[in-house]
Amino acid sequence: MNELPMGDPKMLTDIVTMPMPFGKYKGTILKNLPVSYLEWFSQKGFPAGRLGMLLQTLLEIKMNGLEDLLRPLQR
Numbered sequence: 001m002n003e004l005p006m007g008d009p010k011m012l013t014d015i016v017t018m019p020m021p022f023g024k025y026k027g028t029i030l031k032n033l034p035v036s037y038l039e040w041f042s043q044k045g046f047p048a049g050r051l052g053m054l055l056q057t058l059l060e061i062k063m064n065g066l067e068d069l070l071r072p073l074q075r
Contacts, residue, residue, distance in 0.1 A: 035059070
């Protein structure tokens with residue numbers, strides 16, 4: 001797995017507000033995507049750019065049981 005960019009404080013905010021722009025879960029807020037879908041991207045390749053970084057970060061959060069980090073950011 002690639003190194004995750006940890007210097008961007010907006011990443012966590014984007015994870016709890018941004019909808020998935022395409023695919024089976026189009027319109028679903030990223031934080032609500034199932035781990036199985038994120039694991040599929042991990043195997044097939046994350047999308048390029050910011051979306052891929054967000055999905056990769058979200059997978060790490062979910063796999064390590066750190067979802068409590070996202071709760072204060074939800075509106």
